[in-house]
Amino acid sequence: MTTFIVQRLLSLIPLVLAVALFSFVLIDAAPGDFLTELSLNPHVSPETIASLRTKYGLDRPWYIQYFKWVRGMATGDFGYSFSYNRPVLDLIGERVINTSLLALISLLFALTISIPFGVIAALYRYKWIDKVLCSFSFLILSFPSLFLSLLAMLFAASSGWFPIGGTRSLGYENLSSIRKLTDFLHHAFLPALVLSLRMSAIYVRQVRVTLLDVLSQDYIRTARAKGLPKRMVIFKHGLRNALNPLISMFGNSLASLLSGAFVVEVVISWPGIGSLTLTALLSRDPYLLMACLTYASILLLGGNLLADLLLAFTDPRVRFVRANP
Amino acid sequence: MLSARFHDYDGVLSWSAAASRRLRSGVETSTTPSWRKQAKQACALQRVPGELLLEVKNLQTHFSLDQGVIKAADGVDLRVAQGETLALVGESGCGKTVTALSILRLIDEPGRIAGGSITFKGQDLLRLTESEMLRIRGKEIAMVFQEPMSSLNPVLTVGDQVAEAVQVHLKKSKKEALRLATAVLRAVGIPDPDRRIADYPHQLSGGACQRLMIAMALSCNPSLLIADEPTSSLDGITQAQILDVLARLKAEFNLSLLLITHNLGLVAQFADRVAVMYTGKIVEDAPVNAIFKNPKHPYTVGLLNSIPRLSHGNPRVRRVKFRSIDGNVPDLLALPPGCTFAPRCPDRMAKCPMSFPEPTPLDARHIVRCFKFDPQAVPD
Numbered sequence: 001m002t003t004f005i006v007q008r009l010l011s012l013i014p015l016v017l018a019v020a021l022f023s024f025v026l027i028d029a030a031p032g033d034f035l036t037e038l039s040l041n042p043h044v045s046p047e048t049i050a051s052l053r054t055k056y057g058l059d060r061p062w063y064i065q066y067f068k069w070v071r072g073m074a075t076g077d078f079g080y081s082f083s084y085n086r087p088v089l090d091l092i093g094e095r096v097i098n099t100s101l102l103a104l105i106s107l108l109f110a111l112t113i114s115i116p117f118g119v120i121a122a123l124y125r126y127k128w129i130d131k132v133l134c135s136f137s138f139l140i141l142s143f144p145s146l147f148l149s150l151l152a153m154l155f156a157a158s159s160g161w162f163p164i165g166g167t168r169s170l171g172y173e174n175l176s177s178i179r180k181l182t183d184f185l186h187h188a189f190l191p192a193l194v195l196s197l198r199m200s201a202i203y204v205r206q207v208r209v210t211l212l213d214v215l216s217q218d219y220i221r222t223a224r225a226k227g228l229p230k231r232m233v234i235f236k237h238g239l240r241n242a243l244n245p246l247i248s249m250f251g252n253s254l255a256s257l258l259s260g261a262f263v264v265e266v267v268i269s270w271p272g273i274g275s276l277t278l279t280a281l282l283s284r285d286p287y288l289l290m291a292c293l294t295y296a297s298i299l300l301l302g303g304n305l306l307a308d309l310l311l312a313f314t315d316p317r318v319r320f321v322r323a324n325p
Numbered sequence: 326m327l328s329a330r331f332h333d334y335d336g337v338l339s340w341s342a343a344a345s346r347r348l349r350s351g352v353e354t355s356t357t358p359s360w361r362k363q364a365k366q367a368c369a370l371q372r373v374p375g376e377l378l379l380e381v382k383n384l385q386t387h388f389s390l391d392q393g394v395i396k397a398a399d400g401v402d403l404r405v406a407q408g409e410t411l412a413l414v415g416e417s418g419c420g421k422t423v424t425a426l427s428i429l430r431l432i433d434e435p436g437r438i439a440g441g442s443i444t445f446k447g448q449d450l451l452r453l454t455e456s457e458m459l460r461i462r463g464k465e466i467a468m469v470f471q472e473p474m475s476s477l478n479p480v481l482t483v484g485d486q487v488a489e490a491v492q493v494h495l496k497k498s499k500k501e502a503l504r505l506a507t508a509v510l511r512a513v514g515i516p517d518p519d520r521r522i523a524d525y526p527h528q529l530s531g532g533a534c535q536r537l538m539i540a541m542a543l544s545c546n547p548s549l550l551i552a553d554e555p556t557s558s559l560d561g562i563t564q565a566q567i568l569d570v571l572a573r574l575k576a577e578f579n580l581s582l583l584l585i586t587h588n589l590g591l592v593a594q595f596a597d598r599v600a601v602m603y604t605g606k607i608v609e610d611a612p613v614n615a616i617f618k619n620p621k622h623p624y625t626v627g628l629l630n631s632i633p634r635l636s637h638g639n640p641r642v643r644r645v646k647f648r649s650i651d652g653n654v655p656d657l658l659a660l661p662p663g664c665t666f667a668p669r670c671p672d673r674m675a676k677c678p679m680s681f682p683e684p685t686p687l688d689a690r691h692i693v694r695c696f697k698f699d700p701q702a703v704p705d
Contacts, residue, residue, distance in 0.1 A: 218475040224431055225470075226490040226541065227463030236489075240480050315480060316525040 001312075008305045012298065019297040020290060021066060027286055028062035034082045034284045056082060058286075069290060079287030083279065088291045092276065096295055098167055099265070099272035103257045103299075105188050106196035107250070113200040115246075118207020119239065125212060134208075137201035145260055148197060149267035152190045162190050165269035191268045195260050199253055206249060211242040244315050251307030255300035361512060361577070378581050379405040379428070379466075379549055384441035386420075386427045395657045397423040397436070399605035402684065403583075405549065410575070410582040412596035412613070414589065414628070416654050420605040421585045422471075425551045428583075429466060430458050446548070464494040467542035471554040473534035477526035483510070484522025487541050494545045509540040513570050532563035539570060543578075550575070551583045556591070568595070589632055593617060598690070601625045604655060604665040606681070611691040621693045623670045624650070664696070672697060 035058065039049045053059045057068065072079055078088040121133045140148075156162040163169065167187050168180075175183060214220065215238050223237040258274065265274035277292040279285070312318045386398035397420045405411045413421050427438055430450060443450040450461060470476040478486060487509060488502035497505065503522060510518035513536040526534055535555060542550055552571065556564040572595070575582055584595060592599055592613065599616040601609040601624060609622040620626045627650035652669040655661055661668050667677035674696055682696045 218470060218472055219478040221431065222470060222476045222538075222541075223478065225429055225462055225468045226493075227459045227461065228489065228493055229459060232489075232493075237478050237481070241478070316482075317479060317527050 005305070005309070008308070012301050012305075015301055016294055016297055017070065020069070020294060023290060023293045024062050024066045024069070024286075027284070027289065030284070032284065033058050034286065036284070065286070069287065078291050081280075081285055081288040083283040083285045083288070088287050091288065092273065092291050092295065095271055095273050095276050098270065099258065099261055099274060100299075101184075102188060102192055102195065102261060102265075102270060102272055103254060105185075105192040106199070106257060107253065109192055109196035110199040110203055110253075113196065114203030114207055115239075117200075118204045119211060119234070121204060121208040122211040122215070123234070125208075130208075133204060137204045140197050140201040145194065145198065145263040146267060148194045149191075149264050152194045153268060156190055163187050167271060191264050191270045194268070195257060195264050198260060199257065203246065203249070206246055207242060210245050211238055214238050214241045217241075240314065244311060247307050247310045247314065249307075250310070251304035252300070254303030254306075255296065258296050258299055361508070375409075376407040377404060378407045378409075378446065379403070379583075380442075380444040381424070381428065382442045382444070384424065384427055384443065385439040386423050386432055386436060387439045388436040390435060390658075393658045396605050397657065398427060401441070401602070401605070402607055402610070403600055405581050405583055407548075407581055408579045409597045410584055410595055412584045412586060412592040412599045413602060414585075414587060414592060414599060415602035416587065418654055418657070419602045421602055422553055423605075424602070425468065425553055425583065425585055428551065429462055429468060431462075460494070463490045463542075463547070464545045465547055466549045466551065467545070467547040468551040468553065469535070469538045469542050469555050472558050473531060473538050474526070474558075476538060477534055479526055481525075482522065483524050483526065483529070483537060486526075487522070487537070487544050490541065491544050506540070506544065509544045510537070512574065513537070513540045513543070514566070515540070530563075531559055532566060535559060535563070535567050536570060539567070539574070543574060543580075546578065547580075549581045549583065551585070553585045554587070555584075556588070557586075571595075589628065601628065604657065604660060606665075606694065607684075607692075608666065608695070609691075609693045611687075611693075615691050621687065621691070621698055622695050623672050623697075624666050627669075627671075 035049055035053055038044055057065060069079060081088050081091055084091055117133055121130045124130045153164060156164045169183050172183060220237055223233045261272060261274040265272045266278055273292055273295055280288040280292055381401055381403040384398045384401040388395040388397055401424050415421055426432055428443055432438055438451060484503050484506050487506035491497050491502040491505050507518045507522055515521055515533055515536050556567050596613045598612050600607050603624050609625045620629055630648045650669055655665060663678040663680050664682060667673050676696060682694045682699055684692050684694050685698050686692050687698060
């Protein structure tokens with residue numbers, strides 16, 4: 001198992017490098033660079049622009065920039081953000097944590113919402129509760145995240161139950177550690193809920209369909225023929241098998257959570273990677289953008305790795321293949 | 326290890342009673358597990374041979390589909406006595422499995438049991454509540470299914486799957502249940518059961534999976550075992566081994582067996598009585614000798630004629646080409662009027678398409694549903 005994890009982690013490196021290379025090419029292919037906007041300013045002379053371009057290394061071809069960046073990465077130097085005038089590492093550190101926590105909380109939300117509702121929908125198939133759940137999840141899927149975020153903002157503003165934006169209240173530093181945690185969760189609740197809604201809607205339908213499929217399998221009939229009580233048949237024999245496709249989906253969900261976070265973070269002003277990526281993209285800040293994209297690809301690949309490990313944990317057939325290659 | 330190999334080899338050669346006796350007197354009696362002893366004692370107290378155990382009367386199991394109602398079981402009558410083996414035979418789709426699942430009340434939507442009675446040990450199973458039924462399933466009536474591989478849960482260990490019924494029905498702790506599971510696995514001839522209980526079904530062969538199914542079914546010492554084509558998906562040698570196990574344990578525990586099959590060779594070896602089923606009805610019910618030596622219903626005759634005989638190359642055996650029954654099993658949504666076998670029947674009479682013949686007793690144990698044997702029927 002350890003060998004497998006190490007192998008997978010090592011295989012992350014070339015993948016991340018390839019993603020970075022691709023991103024560099026794309027950024028280079030886009031017209032203009034970080035200084036284009038500045039050069040439109042009549043008060044800034046073309047000489048200043050040229051010297052700045054040399055200073056930032058933007059006059060070099062993209063592959064030189066790429067290799068410089070890779071060399072920097074190897075020593076833990078993520079480069080310099082031109083627009084913030086700070087090292088990239090300083091910028092993204094806290095934001096990575098914020099976004100990761102947001103993603104984690106919304107994942108937990110999605111699972112706690114979707115598994116029970118999915119099971120209910122499957123057990124009461126074609127009954128009114130199933131129809132309500134299915135239509136409701138379809139409704140949520142057809143809402144854009146932007147709309148849901150605005151709705152959440154409206155709710156927070158009109159009810160006053162939740163803070164609008166940010167990760168912490170004023171005077172956060174003076175709170176006890178437990179109060180710090182509850183304060184953070186209080187702030188994270190709405191953005192995480194909005195972020196998890198779409199995923200829950202997908203998961204509810206997924207759990208329903210796979211559980212229905214599993215419940216029609218022969219081994220469920222065997223379990224019933226043994227005289228096991230219904231809840232044991234459904235949860236021990238049914239749900240355990242139905243969770244496997246959900247776990248496979250979960251690997252990709254982490255990355256899609258991030259793309260969902262783009263909108264939610266910007267609208268609800270959550271200081272995370274999503275809003276930072278948008279800033280980097282708009283101001284054509286190459287190294288900052290690279291760091292954001294690298295984080296996104298690590299999240300995707302790491303999520304898949306995590307899903308594989310979880311699957312090996314829940315499905316003995318996966319384990320068996322690994323044990324005897 | 327030696328005993329296990331001996332056992333398997335023995336199974337390959339023959340599963341005759343003599344071989345089983347030799348087997349039991351040889352290796353296994355010295356290490357008879359307490360499970361067996363207890364189970365045997367329980368059987369000796371409760372199971373009086375010949376006493377009526379299960380009686381199915383006029384069972385109606387219907388499936389309501391958009392296209393119409395399928396009567397998968399349409400007035401099925403069955404009787405299984407204590408210690409008896411009843412073989413339920415018929416072509417695919419004639420309602421054998423539905424009948425078995427109806428006895429356990431495992432018919433799912435859109436199917437439902439529309440009528441009749443299923444009397445088991447004096448109580449009508451159709452009148453029991455679902456929670457009372459849970460105490461019958463697995464404990465009193467157990468079932469072995471056709472596809473052992475897909476009938477086992479892939480994510481639970483072998484030991485867990487055998488032990489869970491023991492935990493539920495016999496109220497044993499997990500540890501005790503696992504110990505009992507090991508004993509039952511040994512009894513069905515799975516080698517090295519102490520290690521196998523930690524395995525998952527995909528690590529076992531098809532034959533071992535079916536042994537496991539039998540172990541699961543027998544773990545709570547049921548009175549009636551329903552075996553739904555227990556060997557159809559296995560190869561010949563494994564079939565023989567599985568049948569050996571079934572025969573041995575059946576004799577040991579005086580088990581009653583409802584054997585669902587379309588393998589008439591199996592019927593000849595195993596059954597005490599045979600019920601022949603066609604389009605949801607029992608058309609002939611007779612002791613096994615009568616069925617093979619003196620079949621009455623034209624459908625039974627047709628079934629027997631369709632067995633290929635191994636006469637090739639043997640000069641002493643007359644080469645008999647096997648004949649199939651003309652036509653196909655009718656669509657259950659569009660059954661022919663009257664006797665459903667009439668369109669395929671070589672002895673068809675004018676009144677056959679008018680109505681389905683009632684059961685006619687030829688003697689105390691031989692019942693047939695055909696106008697040829699109905700004394701009230703006026704010959705043409």
